[in-house]
Amino acid sequence: MTRVLAWLALLLGVLYFLLPLAGMTEFSLKMRRGEYSFDAYRKVFEDPQFWATFSYSLVLAAATILVGVLLVVPTAYWVRLKLPQARPVIEFITLLPLVIPAIVIVFGYIRLYNTSSLLPLTGSALGTDILLTMGYATLALPYMYRAVDTGLRTIDVATLTEAAQSLGAGWFTILARIILPNVLVAVLSGAFLTLAIVIGEFTMAALLNRPAFGPYMQILGANRAYEPPALAVIAFAITWGCMGLIQLVTRFSKHERAKV
Amino acid sequence: MAFLELTNLEKVFGTNRVVTDFTLGIEKGEFISLLGPSGCGKTTVLRMVAGFETPTSGTIRIDGQDVTALRTNQRAIGMMFQAYALFPNMTVADNVAFGLKVKGVPKGERDARVAEMLRLIGLSDLGNRFPFQMSGGQQQRVALARALAPRPRVLLLDEPLSALDAKVRVSLRNEIREIQRELGITTIFVTHDQEEAMSISDRIVVMNGGIAEQAGAPFDIYNNPRTRFVAGFVGTLNMFTATVEAPEQGLLKVAGQTVALGTGAISARAGETVTLALRPEAIHLGRAEGREVVLPATIEEVHFLGSVIRVRARVADTVVALDTFNRADQPPPPIGSTGEISFSARDVILLPQ
Ligand SMILES: Nc1ncnc2c1ncn2[C@@H]1O[C@H](COP(=O)(O)OP(=O)(O)O)[C@@H](O)[C@H]1O
Ligand SMILES: [Mg+2]
Numbered sequence: 001m002t003r004v005l006a007w008l009a010l011l012l013g014v015l016y017f018l019l020p021l022a023g024m025t026e027f028s029l030k031m032r033r034g035e036y037s038f039d040a041y042r043k044v045f046e047d048p049q050f051w052a053t054f055s056y057s058l059v060l061a062a063a064t065i066l067v068g069v070l071l072v073v074p075t076a077y078w079v080r081l082k083l084p085q086a087r088p089v090i091e092f093i094t095l096l097p098l099v100i101p102a103i104v105i106v107f108g109y110i111r112l113y114n115t116s117s118l119l120p121l122t123g124s125a126l127g128t129d130i131l132l133t134m135g136y137a138t139l140a141l142p143y144m145y146r147a148v149d150t151g152l153r154t155i156d157v158a159t160l161t162e163a164a165q166s167l168g169a170g171w172f173t174i175l176a177r178i179i180l181p182n183v184l185v186a187v188l189s190g191a192f193l194t195l196a197i198v199i200g201e202f203t204m205a206a207l208l209n210r211p212a213f214g215p216y217m218q219i220l221g222a223n224r225a226y227e228p229p230a231l232a233v234i235a236f237a238i239t240w241g242c243m244g245l246i247q248l249v250t251r252f253s254k255h256e257r258a259k260v
Numbered sequence: 261m262a263f264l265e266l267t268n269l270e271k272v273f274g275t276n277r278v279v280t281d282f283t284l285g286i287e288k289g290e291f292i293s294l295l296g297p298s299g300c301g302k303t304t305v306l307r308m309v310a311g312f313e314t315p316t317s318g319t320i321r322i323d324g325q326d327v328t329a330l331r332t333n334q335r336a337i338g339m340m341f342q343a344y345a346l347f348p349n350m351t352v353a354d355n356v357a358f359g360l361k362v363k364g365v366p367k368g369e370r371d372a373r374v375a376e377m378l379r380l381i382g383l384s385d386l387g388n389r390f391p392f393q394m395s396g397g398q399q400q401r402v403a404l405a406r407a408l409a410p411r412p413r414v415l416l417l418d419e420p421l422s423a424l425d426a427k428v429r430v431s432l433r434n435e436i437r438e439i440q441r442e443l444g445i446t447t448i449f450v451t452h453d454q455e456e457a458m459s460i461s462d463r464i465v466v467m468n469g470g471i472a473e474q475a476g477a478p479f480d481i482y483n484n485p486r487t488r489f490v491a492g493f494v495g496t497l498n499m500f501t502a503t504v505e506a507p508e509q510g511l512l513k514v515a516g517q518t519v520a521l522g523t524g525a526i527s528a529r530a531g532e533t534v535t536l537a538l539r540p541e542a543i544h545l546g547r548a549e550g551r552e553v554v555l556p557a558t559i560e561e562v563h564f565l566g567s568v569i570r571v572r573a574r575v576a577d578t579v580v581a582l583d584t585f586n587r588a589d590q591p592p593p594p595i596g597s598t599g600e601i602s603f604s605a606r607d608v609i610l611l612p613q
Binding site: 155156159160162163164165166167168169170173177178181182184 | 310311312331332333336337338339341343345346347348349358359362363403406407410416
């Protein structure tokens with residue numbers, strides 16, 4: 001009896017999740033009257049704005065991932081190694097971006113770094129891109145930190161560090177050759193989450209007035225009928241592609257299999 | 261001056277003094293064991309030598325060089341841990357090569373050294389394996405090869421065998437000792453297992469409560485323990501309480517009987533209480549030639565161990581353990597029977613109260 005109920009709950013969940021998706025996909029195929037076609041998709045792919053904003057966001061996502069990894073891996077490692085008592089505090093700090101709305105962060109940025117400030121980052125396109133990258137890194141921090149910290153839990157950080165030190169290694173070598181490779185899968189899953197956040201982010205890019213994918217989706221959604229669902233399906237495919245990539249990476253890194 | 265010189269080492273954690281006035285000189289190529297119960301400070305001493313802990317006071321010299329203030333990666337030491345500390349993301353060969361790579365040894369030379377080390381530990385064919393594909397014993401052998409590859413000045417081993425099962429433990433400890441002899445590397449081995457320490461060490465330092473109680477060859481430590489703790493911790497020991505009768509003639513009273521230890525054996529004064537200790541193998545069941553001290557005893561337990569039979573017998577108010585060799589024509593005594601035990605005054609170890 002409980003088994004039947006469990007299956008029923010699962011079925012409801014799947015329907016709840018899949019029906020809108022199916023509806024949206026179906027709608028995106030109906031641009032041509034009376035028959036299914038990929039016209040909406042062709043329209044999207046033919047739009048130079050799509051490619052410009054998408055590649056812009058991809059580049060910024062890559063920069064965000066780099067900043068996140070350089071910031072989070074050494075921090076999470078150091079906290080585990082030397083300041084285990086500070087972990088609750090650090091965890092709280094990394095959770096703050098979930099509580100503070102992006103709009104608050106970005107207004108703070110604009111106040112701090114406007115053209116009449118000491119560090120006028122908003123004065124140039126590059127400066128604004130840097131600011132946006134930092135903003136993205138902040139938004140992604142909770143996910144990146146949690147992913148890396150979970151990865152670090154699967155290895156004996158203290159012993160591996162001491163073993164490497166006894167073999168003559170310094171901090172940089174330890175981080176680059178031992179810690180990072182051992183949490184690579186965790187870092188990658190953090191990276192794909194970051195990618196998903198950056199591709200979909202609207203508030204920061206719009207307020208800083210940068211040509212990112214999020215604002216493009218918004219503009220398209222406000223002005224067209226069939227292209228937005230097509231775009232959503234594309235975005236969905238990218239996300240699922242990332243998930244698949246995480247699986248593949250895990251599969252192919254031999255030593256990771258030992259942990260699962 | 262010894263090759264590795266530890267002078268007046270002290271370590272305090274907060275208000276907890278963990279190592280007190282630890283002084284030890286270790287000769288080049290010597291194999292030293294730090295032996296003691298859990299929590300006595302063995303690991304702390306080793307970690308100070310490794311540079312993972314800074315001594316509160318005292319100095320550490322390796323080959324004449326004061327390394328007390330140096331960081332671990334500047335000390336040229338090799339270390340082996342209790343937990344399997346192989347790098348999980350690297351193959352066996354890469355693990356062994358790690359220290360050489362850090363040192364900047366060129367690839368050709370490095371590969372040759374790795375092959376040599378793998379041959380030394382008998383795992384030449386497993387260079388491409390990952391640590392998780394190997395048994396605990398194999399992993400610890402790789403850890404040994406990895407520690408030795410960069411030719412460290414000192415090898416430090418912190419209970420490297422305690423996670424292994426009994427059989428592997430014995431064979432690997434012998435292997436470690438063989439390799440250590442072959443390379444002539446100065447070694448400190450930490451263990452709480454007295455049999456392990458005695459079977460492979462040149463010298464043993466018995467530690468208790470952060471203090472080195474006695475240092476000496478296994479034979480000396482076992483036969484001439486200087487303190488009650490050492491006597492009790494190393495091997496099994498039977499202790500009798502005795503009262504000194506006539507110190508100048510070496511007479512004591514044990515279990516209501518006067519025992520003569522010979523002149524000059526006793527430094528206590530008449531009427532004082534001393535502890536008289538005997539190894540199980542020094543006590544004989546029944547009377548025997550050359551064992552002049554005879555005491556009445558009741559058999560309480562008999563453990564047949566194969567070649568040896570361990571008997572527990574009550575003598576006055578103490579229970580003594582004694583070992584006799586198994587002989588087919590001599591069945592062990594029945595439990596509850598009364599008899600005699602005998603020993604020679606020469607085998608008695610007198611301990612301060
Ligand atoms: N980092 C530390 N901080 C506080 N106390 C410690 C630390 N390391 C060891 N101790 C304490 O020092 C004592 C000796 O520890 P240790 O050297 O590990 O003993 P052993 O290796 O002989 O078992 C123990 O009481 C332990 O709790
Ligand atoms: Mg220890």
